[in-house]
Amino acid sequence: MKEVQSLFDFFQHHLPLKSIAEEIKVFTLENYKDEMLRLRFQTAIIQAPEGLMKFDSEDEQPGSIAPDEVFPAEMPLFQAFPQIVRMRRVFIGTTNSVSHVATRSDLDKLPVRLGLFGLVSVLESVMREMVRISIDDWEESLSEERLEAARKLYQLKTARAEEIDLIQCLQLADLGSIFSKEQRFRRFGKSLSRKAYDDKIRRIGKLRDSLAHSQEILPFDWEEIADVTAFIRHMLKHPLPDSK
Numbered sequence: 001m002k003e004v005q006s007l008f009d010f011f012q013h014h015l016p017l018k019s020i021a022e023e024i025k026v027f028t029l030e031n032y033k034d035e036m037l038r039l040r041f042q043t044a045i046i047q048a049p050e051g052l053m054k055f056d057s058e059d060e061q062p063g064s065i066a067p068d069e070v071f072p073a074e075m076p077l078f079q080a081f082p083q084i085v086r087m088r089r090v091f092i093g094t095t096n097s098v099s100h101v102a103t104r105s106d107l108d109k110l111p112v113r114l115g116l117f118g119l120v121s122v123l124e125s126v127m128r129e130m131v132r133i134s135i136d137d138w139e140e141s142l143s144e145e146r147l148e149a150a151r152k153l154y155q156l157k158t159a160r161a162e163e164i165d166l167i168q169c170l171q172l173a174d175l176g177s178i179f180s181k182e183q184r185f186r187r188f189g190k191s192l193s194r195k196a197y198d199d200k201i202r203r204i205g206k207l208r209d210s211l212a213h214s215q216e217i218l219p220f221d222w223e224e225i226a227d228v229t230a231f232i233r234h235m236l237k238h239p240l241p242d243s244k
Contacts, residue, residue: 004125004129007118007121011115011118012233012236013076014076015076015077015115016076017071017072017076017079017092018073018092019077019111020102020107020109020111021092021102022100022101022102022103022106024098024100024101025039026045026046026047026052027045028046028047029046029047029062032044032046042056042057042088042089043055043057043088043101043103044062045091045098045101051096052097053065054069064095065091065095066095067095069087069090069091070090070094070098071083071091071092073092073099077111077112078115078119078233080102081107081112082226082230084102084104084106085104085107085222085223089102089104090102104222107222107225108218113211116229117208117212119232119233119236120204120208120211120232122236123232123235123236126235126236127172128167128168128170128175130179131167131170131175132165132167135184138167138178140181141177141178141180141181141182142177142178146173146174146177149171150166150170150171150174153169154169157169172201172208173205176201176202176204179197179201180194180197180198180201188234188235203224203228204228204232206220207219207220207228
């Protein structure tokens, strides 16, 4: 699992915010409203006598850039993700010298999609290993139909001389079902209910399928995606159990 942990570490810590940001355009006090309208910007950075200021479309007048709106370029993307969703945009640089902006629309760029798909893939690998290590009777948690689907995939892969076991042929929905039974989901949070867990796994699977098929529109709004991403990161922080 060292390789999987390295992937998680990359997506968690080494995919930078700057990978989705755009270089800012600086407007003047005289033309910023016209330029916002022309470019369809929701936010403008303005060069004023007292320094750089910002104006959001819902503001009455330009204001100063607050410290909590500015992040370093190398800040992990998924650490900044909730702030982008909540504030609609964040800046890169310092309060006196911002250079880039990342908005909600930037969350639909390739680095985010790759990162989301990567986190789900890492989660699947970790859950498979948890099943292998700690759940002897996992087959009892699946319907015969789901087991048969896994067995067919296993036969196809072994026919191609792939060195795998049946657990590696389980899909995310199968893994979700295994941990849904016998209150195994509680290892991801003592206060977690089965309904909440099942809903999160269902949404993770729906998001994964959408990303895998490169759908232009993802199935949830950004608030929901931020919630799903936070749950995945929470699940992946739990250490693997000792071998049975």
